[in-house]
Amino acid sequence: ICSLENRAEIFVEPYMRNYSELETSQLDLMLQITSSNPVILLKIMKKNLESEEKLFDEASRYLLQNVDLCKCISDDEASFEELFDVLDSVTQSSDCDALFVSKLYIMSMKEFKKTLSLNSSSSSNNDVLPEPAHPQITTEIPHIFCSYKKFRGLNTHGYLNAAKESSLVLNLYMLIEGLVLCDEYPSYLYDMVHEMEIICRKRGWSR
Numbered sequence: 001i002c003s004l005e006n007r008a009e010i011f012v013e014p015y016m017r018n019y020s021e022l023e024t025s026q027l028d029l030m031l032q033i034t035s036s037n038p039v040i041l042l043k044i045m046k047k048n049l050e051s052e053e054k055l056f057d058e059a060s061r062y063l064l065q066n067v068d069l070c071k072c073i074s075d076d077e078a079s080f081e082e083l084f085d086v087l088d089s090v091t092q093s094s095d096c097d098a099l100f101v102s103k104l105y106i107m108s109m110k111e112f113k114k115t116l117s118l119n120s121s122s123s124s125n126n127d128v129l130p131e132p133a134h135p136q137i138t139t140e141i142p143h144i145f146c147s148y149k150k151f152r153g154l155n156t157h158g159y160l161n162a163a164k165e166s167s168l169v170l171n172l173y174m175l176i177e178g179l180v181l182c183d184e185y186p187s188y189l190y191d192m193v194h195e196m197e198i199i200c201r202k203r204g205w206s207r
Contacts, residue, residue, distance in 0.1 A: 016044050020059045027059065031066050038067045039076045046083045049090050056090045056097050064101075069108035070115060080108075095197070102172060164199045172196070172205050 012030055019027065034040045041063060049056065072080045084105050091097035154162060163169045175196060199205075 012040055013044055016041075017048075019044070019048065019063070020057050022059065024062065027062055028066075031063070035068070037075070038069075038072050039079050041067050042072055042076075042079050042083045046079070046086050049086050056087065056094070056101075061097075061100065064104055069104070070111045073108060073112045074115075160195055160199070164202070172200055175199065 012034055016022070016030055019030075022030075030041065031038075045060060045063060049060070069080065084101065087101045088098070091101050160175075163175055169175055
């Protein structure tokens with residue numbers, strides 16, 4: 001006998017084969033049906049975006065904004081990472097979409113770490129030896145502004161000049177993390193996209 005989650009997947013997958021054509025109310029229904037196992041949607045999106053001539057569109061953006069990505073990381077971090085690898089590829093031609101995907105990745109990982117921290121604190125307060133509630137995060141995103149004095153108090157231009165050659169900034173996500181903590185963020189962030197692309201190419205970062 002199929003479990004409830006398996007039956008949900010059997011129903012949702014064919015229904016969302018061309019989810020770009022669905023209305024927002026229909027997407028909301030799919031989000032509700034898969035709320036206990038949102039990884040289903042991640043796998044469907046990955047398969048859809050990998051198909052020929054599939055583009056990152058408003059439906060994909062809407063799903064990413066509304067699916068519980070924190071739970072997805074907890075339940076199946078590998079599927080989460082695989083989807084964002086595909087998203088990196090399909091958004092290369094659009095600075096706006098690429099920035100959206102990068103920011104969403106960072107915020108999801110932050111929220112997941114925050115949840116881990118809260119769970120750990122709760123366990124400590126109850127004098128119970130804490131157990132790892134979730135898989136170990138494979139991609140660390142340090143708060144570099146808080147960790148390294150040389151980046152504190154800089155504006156966006158000053159930060160990018162300091163970070164582009166710094167051995168402390170190891171990938172695009174760390175670069176964006178610093179921008180998010182700038183006092184001027186987000187007023188000038190979109191103006192920085194071209195310079196960020198140059199830094200990525202020069203440093204050989206794929207993400």
